[in-house]
Amino acid sequence: MHEPGLRHLAAADPTLAALVEGEAQRQHDKLRMIASENYVSTAVLEACGTVLNNKYSEGYPGKRYYEGQQFCDQIETLAIERARALFGTEHANVQTYSGSPANLAVYLAFMDPGDKFLSLELSQGGHLTHGSPVSATGKWFRPVHYTVGRESGRIDLDQVRDIARNERPKMIFCGGTAIPRTIDFPAFAAIAQEVGAILVADIAHIAGLIAGGAHPSPVGYADVITTTTHKTLRGPRGAMIMAKAEHAAAIDKAVFPGLQGGPHNHTTAGIAVALHEAAQPTFKAYAHQVIVNAKALAAALTGHGFDLVSGGTDNHLLLIDLTGKGVEGKPAAKALDAAGIELNFNTVPYDPRKPWSPSGIRLGTAALTTRGLTEQHMPQVAAWMAEAVGAVADTATLDRIAGEVRDLLKGFPMPGYTG
Ligand SMILES: Cc1ncc(COP(=O)(O)O)c(C=O)c1O
Numbered sequence: 080m081h082e083p084g085l086r087h088l089a090a091a092d093p094t095l096a097a098l099v100e101g102e103a104q105r106q107h108d109k110l111r112m113i114a115s116e117n118y119v120s121t122a123v124l125e126a127c128g129t130v131l132n133n134k135y136s137e138g139y140p141g142k143r144y145y146e147g148q149q150f151c152d153q154i155e156t157l158a159i160e161r162a163r164a165l166f167g168t169e170h171a172n173v174q175t176y177s178g179s180p181a182n183l184a185v186y187l188a189f190m191d192p193g194d195k196f197l198s199l200e201l202s203q204g205g206h207l208t209h210g211s212p213v214s215a216t217g218k219w220f221r222p223v224h225y226t227v228g229r230e231s232g233r234i235d236l237d238q239v240r241d242i243a244r245n246e247r248p249k250m251i252f253c254g255g256t257a258i259p260r261t262i263d264f265p266a267f268a269a270i271a272q273e274v275g276a277i278l279v280a281d282i283a284h285i286a287g288l289i290a291g292g293a294h295p296s297p298v299g300y301a302d303v304i305t306t307t308t309h310k311t312l313r314g315p316r317g318a319m320i321m322a323k324a325e326h327a328a329a330i331d332k333a334v335f336p337g338l339q340g341g342p343h344n345h346t347t348a349g350i351a352v353a354l355h356e357a358a359q360p361t362f363k364a365y366a367h368q369v370i371v372n373a374k375a376l377a378a379a380l381t382g383h384g385f386d387l388v389s390g391g392t393d394n395h396l397l398l399i400d401l402t403g404k405g406v407e408g409k410p411a412a413k414a415l416d417a418a419g420i421e422l423n424f425n426t427v428p429y430d431p432r433k434p435w436s437p438s439g440i441r442l443g444t445a446a447l448t449t450r451g452l453t454e455q456h457m458p459q460v461a462a463w464m465a466e467a468v469g470a471v472a473d474t475a476t477l478d479r480i481a482g483e484v485r486d487l488l489k490g491f492p493m494p495g496y497t498g
Contacts, residue, residue: 114257119494132345155344163321166289172319174334178306178318200224253278277303280304319350397443399441400438418463420463420467
């Protein structure tokens, strides 16, 4: 059963309640390895489902356009102070609705239409909002891209420096959505400083690892830091923009009134709770365990002949090129899902195939770490993956693995579900 309980929802809309219960059980029964997903705590779920949904709060604490902010001002201030303390930043804006609007706010703060910026290309591990041609950021601004090395699978900082010197971008993005290796923030900062660019670190994927001290921090190097609050940080679906004090006014103005109306106070409350949780010693242990698990899984998968982009991982994320296995990413992802192992098909750098049917898969260890799995379980996970990828059309095998996954997960409670 879902927790918090859905008594009122079940009475008012049994169809919807049954769908939510179904999703809760699905999340319980699957090895959830989508790199951008996690399980939020029951406390975060409760905070997001409160009467804060009822309140409009255009503006910022102490300076609102609507009355009745006695509690919402305190809630947003709490979230801001917790973000600043956890990450050690001078400024934090907790109002952006999600990671994509957070990035758009950064463009609005620093760029004019047609201005040039430098980022990692989407197919190489960047994000849509880092200038993909299908994104507003690629249509309205002028992206130039750096890549990863064809052999190394790693960002080549000499190339980044050369492009920056030649192109003189106004802004440089580091960070992305399918980068299995540590981001060298000091090196990016040195390049940005040399060419007079604003450095933006998009830490959406690794924010929880940074908060838990398991990945170097961009604070002190990046002018602006954007992040989602879900993924490894384990909060609700939302985002934050952190910045040096000199950029605070530009960022706040870009978020409101530049892009948004009222903030989602219920989400702000959930973010505040998640930040409080992330400041606890148990979160540090979780962040480190995420990486221990990812490295153990990488080693075990390599043992089964999987080809990992960059040869392994430094963080929560693994990117696998399945070309050598003779299976495309999409049928592999679908077979794994049928086997109770949930991840996504993904392009790999220099992929000859298209994003809708690419050569690879991407996975992460944050959610299974939250469930309590450790490095001891990773050889078994890798063995299941190898078997499923080798049997994409064999329903009986996939069903059998799904049953074994379910049996394992019975021993690992899920926040938000009582069984
Ligand atoms: C690096 C990066 N930035 C931004 C985003 C966008 O976040 P959202 O999906 O919340 O808009 C993502 C989401 O996956 C991401 O990976």
